Amino acid sequence: MLQRGRMRLLPSTWWPILRNMKRQEGKPIFAHGGVSFAQNLVKHGLVDEFRFSIHSVAIGKGISGCVTIPI
Secondary structure, eight states: OEEETTEEEOOSSOHHHHHHHHHSSSSOOOOOOOHHHHHHHHHTTOOSOOOOOOOOOOOTTOOOSSTTSOO
């Protein structure tokens, strides 16, 4: 893990580190990423709340944010 100030950059095996951070006292964790990243956060049970910021970009068919997430 690389840390610069209060920002931490996580390796590709990020979810165990994030799960440990989530268990600690402190401020909320803000994780920025795309749809695949959000799907992985849900898959590993790491989401308490979503805040969406949508940037319209033409990238063909795109990736659905909700179709593969079980409810």
